[in-house]
Amino acid sequence: MPNQVNDALFQLIKTLTKAEKRYFQLYLKSRKTKEDLLFVKLFDVLDKMQRYDERVILQKIPAIRKSQLSNLKAHVYKHLLTSLRLLYKQKDPLLELREQYDFARVLFDKGLYQQSLKMLNKVKEQARKRHELLLWQEVLEFEKVIESRHIMHDIEHRAARLRDESNQLSRQIANLSYLSNLALQIYGLYLRIGHARNEHDARTLSDFFQAAIRHIDPSRLSLYEQLYYYQACSWYYYTLQDFIHYFRYAQKWVDIFHQHPALLETDMGLYLKGMNNLLNAHFYNNYYERYVTDLEKLEQVITQYQSQFDDNTLTFAFAYLYTARINKHFLEGTFTEGLKWVPEIIQGIEQYHDRLDQHRIMVFYYKIACLYFGSGDNENTIVYLNKIIHLKVGDLHADLQCFARILHLIAHYELENYTLVEYLVKSVYHFIAKNKDLSEVMQEIIRFLRKNVYTHPRELKQAFAELKDRLLTISKNPYEKRSFLYLDIISWLESKITGRTVQDVIREKFIRRIPRY
Numbered sequence: 001m002p003n004q005v006n007d008a009l010f011q012l013i014k015t016l017t018k019a020e021k022r023y024f025q026l027y028l029k030s031r032k033t034k035e036d037l038l039f040v041k042l043f044d045v046l047d048k049m050q051r052y053d054e055r056v057i058l059q060k061i062p063a064i065r066k067s068q069l070s071n072l073k074a075h076v077y078k079h080l081l082t083s084l085r086l087l088y089k090q091k092d093p094l095l096e097l098r099e100q101y102d103f104a105r106v107l108f109d110k111g112l113y114q115q116s117l118k119m120l121n122k123v124k125e126q127a128r129k130r131h132e133l134l135l136w137q138e139v140l141e142f143e144k145v146i147e148s149r150h151i152m153h154d155i156e157h158r159a160a161r162l163r164d165e166s167n168q169l170s171r172q173i174a175n176l177s178y179l180s181n182l183a184l185q186i187y188g189l190y191l192r193i194g195h196a197r198n199e200h201d202a203r204t205l206s207d208f209f210q211a212a213i214r215h216i217d218p219s220r221l222s223l224y225e226q227l228y229y230y231q232a233c234s235w236y237y238y239t240l241q242d243f244i245h246y247f248r249y250a251q252k253w254v255d256i257f258h259q260h261p262a263l264l265e266t267d268m269g270l271y272l273k274g275m276n277n278l279l280n281a282h283f284y285n286n287y288y289e290r291y292v293t294d295l296e297k298l299e300q301v302i303t304q305y306q307s308q309f310d311d312n313t314l315t316f317a318f319a320y321l322y323t324a325r326i327n328k329h330f331l332e333g334t335f336t337e338g339l340k341w342v343p344e345i346i347q348g349i350e351q352y353h354d355r356l357d358q359h360r361i362m363v364f365y366y367k368i369a370c371l372y373f374g375s376g377d378n379e380n381t382i383v384y385l386n387k388i389i390h391l392k393v394g395d396l397h398a399d400l401q402c403f404a405r406i407l408h409l410i411a412h413y414e415l416e417n418y419t420l421v422e423y424l425v426k427s428v429y430h431f432i433a434k435n436k437d438l439s440e441v442m443q444e445i446i447r448f449l450r451k452n453v454y455t456h457p458r459e460l461k462q463a464f465a466e467l468k469d470r471l472l473t474i475s476k477n478p479y480e481k482r483s484f485l486y487l488d489i490i491s492w493l494e495s496k497i498t499g500r501t502v503q504d505v506i507r508e509k510f511i512r513r514i515p516r517y
Contacts (some may be wrong), residue, residue, distance in 0.1 A: 010052040011354070013043065015311060020046030020084065021047065027083040027396050038063060039076045080460040091308060093266075097123050097135060104142065113150050117143065130266045131224050133173050140166045146350045172222055179228035182212050186235040191359055194399030195241050197439070202240055202479070223263075227256055227270060234277050241481055247281035254278050267306060268313050272298075276320040283327045284485065286515060291331065295324050315355040318348045319364075326367045335374030342368055361386050366404055366486075374503050378411040385411065398435045403486040405431060406445055410492065418453045426451045440474045441483035463499055468493040 016024070028040050038061075045060050046052075058066060060351030089095045100123050107116040127136040144162055186209065194201040213232070221229055230253040237245040253274040257263050264271055275298045282291035302317045309317060322345050345364055349356060370383035379447050388404040405428045412421050429446055432438045448467050455463060471490060474480050485489065488506065495502045508514075 007052040007073070009073045009080070010049070011044050012077065012080060013046050013355075016047075016226075020087065024080055024083045025088050027086070028079060039079060040311075042072055042076055043080075059444065088310075092310075093126070093130065093133070094132060097126055097130075097132070101135070101139065101142075103488065108142075108146065112229060113146055117146060129262075131222075131263075132172070132266075133169065133176065133224070137166070137169055137173060140169065172225070175221070176225050176228060179216075179225055179287060182209075183228050183232035183235060186232055186239065190235060190239045194239075195485070196239055196479060197399075197482070198479050205236070205239060223256065223260065227253060227274075230256075231274075238277070238280070241485075243281060243284040245286055247278070247287070249256065249282045250274060250277040264301070264305065265308075268309065269316050271301070272313070272320050276323065279320075279324045279327065282334045283331060286331070286513075288331055288510075291328065295328060298324060311355065315352045318352055319356065319360050322348065323363070323367070329371065330367075330374075331510060333374070333503055333504045333505075333510045335371050335506075336369045339375060342371065358391065362400060366400060369404070369407065370487075371412060373407060374506065376501055376503065378414045381411040382408060382415075399482065400486065402432045402435060402442065403483070406442060407487055409449055410445070413449055413453075421449055421453055439480055439483050440477070441471060441480055441489065444470055444474065445489065464493050464496045468497065 104119040
């Protein structure tokens with residue numbers, strides 16, 4: 001059997017652009033050694049392969065013995081990374097700073113201590129301006145090494161300055177690490193369980209978070225400390241479904257970048273993430289005018305800076321931009337119009353598949369399914385919901401998996417696949433119960449479908465009206481709101497009662513500015 005493992009060198013080559021490939025080949029050919037020419041051949045063969053197969057490599061390059069292949073690949077991998085570093089050194093200031101730091105070490109090893117310190121001061125100043133705290137700390141530690149091993153002018157004063165600077169920086173780094181860990185913990189909890197499901201979830205999260213930030217004084221935080229503090233607060237309030245506070249902290253997060261435009265060049269990914277949260281906050285609060293304004297800002301920033309984006313930032317930009325565009329159609333009730341984005345989204349998922357996490361892919365599939373459902377295309381709704389149902393994602397975003405199965409049931413019901421609905425009701429009930437996510441809304445929908453599969457059409461209108469009344473009563477429970485965030489079941493029921501499409505019902509609510517949940 002051919003070796004078809006996901007080889008690291010093969011994966012790296014498949015991410016390269018034409019410009020990167022051309023630069024690497026020029027980089028190798030300029031060396032003109034016999035071994036380097038062999039590297040070029042190996043690179044060319046791997047570049048043309050659709051999947052990794054060692055047998056094909058050995059057949060196409062007879063000069064390579066099987067025992068040599070592993071070492072040759074390691075050398076090509078190293079040279080490839082070196083060429084990429086040289087190519088992007090001018091685009092990524094941090095790479096330039098790291099190189100200058102390395103130069104300072106070379107000068108130190110040559111005994112040129114004053115030149116080394118001069119170089120380190122330049123690196124430290126740039127690291128400070130760019131908020132690269134870890135590099136700043138490395139420079140300080142190196143400065144202390146030079147001062148402690150070689151008697152310099154005014155050493156007592158310099159030692160005191162280095163001590164104070166190092167102590168202050170260490171506290172800042174520790175605080176930054178604490179806040180970023182807190183933000184990550186809250187986000188991880190959301191990915192696992194979604195929004196708070198009940199009073200117990202909310203109390204547990206609140207007790208943990210309030211204890212974690214009790215000693216934090218936001219007014220005394222540095223720029224990046226503020227960013228991670230606002231990020232943690234945003235995820236906390238989002239998980240609690242407190243969308244007013246979610247909006248406030250997402251806005252504070254984005255405002256830092258607007259107040260300090262230079263940060264856009266140093267951490268575009270964090271800005272895009274902040275804009276994604278701000279747009280989500282507008283969406284859940286029905287702030288349509290603000291939504292449109294900030295979506296335009298996001299599009300402008302991406303257009304302006306896209307040529308400077310690395311692969312990770314391109315992935316973020318794709319995910320956040322298309323999520324925002326779909327949500328705009330959800331707000332407006334223009335589902336059919338929103339279908340124009342589906343081909344581009346599918347193309348993007350394929351293009352960025354290796355860098356998009358399963359959570360993001362699952363959310364895209366669900367949103368696409370909702371576009372089709374809102375436009376009345378239940379067949380395609382089922383196609384995209386099946387992609388979620390068949391994804392092996394463990395307990396990742398279990399609530400979304402549950403609601404995907406509920407919408408899957410409703411789509412089959414709309415297609416009059418009644419026998420299948422009877423069968424699916426049981427499996428869906430067991431899946432949701434197993435995940436301990438059986439909300440009152442879900443129970444009511446499952447009970448309705450089980451009871452009314454074969455109900456005569458003349459009696460269905462009253463049954464739909466009764467279900468709507470029960471769900472409106474349930475919606476007053478704050479912990480049941482999450483069900484209506486994932487699925488606008490009320491609008492679907494109103495469409496069944498009035499004989500209109502879901503799209504028309506939601507569009508009318510948008511025009512009349514009637515809250516949907």
